[in-house]
Amino acid sequence: MKIFTDSGCDLPKSFYEEQNVTLFPLRVHLNGQEYDDVYGIEPAEIYKAIAAGAQPKTSQVSPEVFYEAFEQIAQNNEEAIYIAFSSQLSGTCQTAMMIRNELLETYPNLKLAIIDTKCASLGHGFVVTEAVRLRDAEKSFDEIVTSISTYTHSIEHLFTVADLDYLAKGGRVSKTSAFVGGLLSIKPILNVEDGKLIPLEKVRGHKKAINRMIDLMVERGGDFSNKVVGLSHSNDEQLLADVKRVIEERLQPKSIEVTTIGAVIGSHVGLGTIAIFFTK
Numbered sequence: 001m002k003i004f005t006d007s008g009c010d011l012p013k014s015f016y017e018e019q020n021v022t023l024f025p026l027r028v029h030l031n032g033q034e035y036d037d038v039y040g041i042e043p044a045e046i047y048k049a050i051a052a053g054a055q056p057k058t059s060q061v062s063p064e065v066f067y068e069a070f071e072q073i074a075q076n077n078e079e080a081i082y083i084a085f086s087s088q089l090s091g092t093c094q095t096a097m098m099i100r101n102e103l104l105e106t107y108p109n110l111k112l113a114i115i116d117t118k119c120a121s122l123g124h125g126f127v128v129t130e131a132v133r134l135r136d137a138e139k140s141f142d143e144i145v146t147s148i149s150t151y152t153h154s155i156e157h158l159f160t161v162a163d164l165d166y167l168a169k170g171g172r173v174s175k176t177s178a179f180v181g182g183l184l185s186i187k188p189i190l191n192v193e194d195g196k197l198i199p200l201e202k203v204r205g206h207k208k209a210i211n212r213m214i215d216l217m218v219e220r221g222g223d224f225s226n227k228v229v230g231l232s233h234s235n236d237e238q239l240l241a242d243v244k245r246v247i248e249e250r251l252q253p254k255s256i257e258v259t260t261i262g263a264v265i266g267s268h269v270g271l272g273t274i275a276i277f278f279t280k
Contacts, residue, residue, distance in 0.1 A: 001079045001141055003131050004069065006061055006092055007037035008085025009124040010232055010262045019132045024065060026085075026092065026264045029057040037264045046263040047235035047271055056267035060092040066099040074107035079141040081113045083128050083148065086120055088195035113145045115152065118195030122230035122259050123155045123277045154279045156220050157192040158200075160209045162236075162272025189213055206272075210243055213276060214250055221278045224251040230277035234261040239274050247276075 005011075006024040016023045025036035030049055035041035037058075046056055073080045084093035093116045100112050117127045130151050134144045187209035189201045200216070203209040221227060229247055233240040244256055261273060 001081065001135055001144070002073065003128070003135060004080060004082040005124075005128045006085050006090075007262055007264055008090060008092070008120055009083075009128050010121040010259050010265060011125045011128060012259060013038055021128065021132065022069065024061040024069070024082075024092070026061055026090065027059045028263045028267060029059065030054060034059075035263070037262055041263050043260045043263050043266055044235070046266050050266075050270055056263070058264045058267050060090055060095060063095055063099055066096050067103070070096075070099055070103055070110070070112055071107070073112055074103055074110040077109070079111045081115060081131060081141070081145060081148070083115050083117055083124070083131055085124055086118045086192065086195035087116045088118065089120055089197070111141065113141070115145070115148055116195070117152045117155075118192070119152060119155050120157065120192060121261055121265055121275055121277070122232045122257070123157045123192065123275075125259065126155055126228075126230060126277060126279075127152055156217075156278050156280055157275060158189065158213045158216055158277075159191070159269075159273060159275035160187045160189050160203075160206070160213065161269050162187075162206070189216070206239075210246065210274070214243075214246055217247070217251065217276060217278060220280060221251075224253040224278070227253050227278055229253045229256045230259070230275075231256060232259045232261045232275045232277070234266050234269055234271055234273040236272050236274065239272065243274050243276070253278075 003021045005021055007026050025038050028035045028037055028041050082096055084096060087093040096114050100114060104110055117124050119127055131144060131148050134147055186202045186204055187206055188199050189209055189212060190197050190199050203212050231240060231244060
């Protein structure tokens, strides 16, 4: 069985080849040029450009890319699952569904499931990793689809950003909230509910925001001794180290997986973002 995903999952570039997962790169537009995420531009380039004042834009996977890949599945009589970035944050999932429906008219036996993870960054990545685990355990197509569809609802996201302006420019928070937040050093704590970014609380100062996020982890995650925690960050190694240390001291999780927020999501959250992922 084939597994597809897109670059909203923020897994390392090496993951896709090592785990036999086909990546659909979203696209990044920077200084008049268009790049394929992961393969055409590195996160470090985006963060350097943002620090210099650039405002990158992003766009979804093209319908033609989906059509070619999905038609190949149909022609080869293969089974495939596409694990997609939240439909509330990108149009990519809906485009994939449209292409699948179009192909079903020609190939009525096409066996392709499209899973809207309602997740982002390493939360989405956790779902991809679970699908790989199930495939390698030789579970059936139907078993994997059912299990993954349930698993997506168990992923928690908690994150805070250094600069609300980036979320405001992307329409994620109001411009008024961003202006006031900047003046008062207010850091929002956000999560993802049903695929959408939802502000949970506002805390004054980055350190208090991080401590509050870890309090929320305890409330929502319970015992972490057998849980994997995911951390993703936008080019702030010191912040990452601080958060990782506090999580290890307070929660003692089974393990912590770390990734850099990729070029596409980084274009919307800016520098100094830290995100925490775990299961309920």
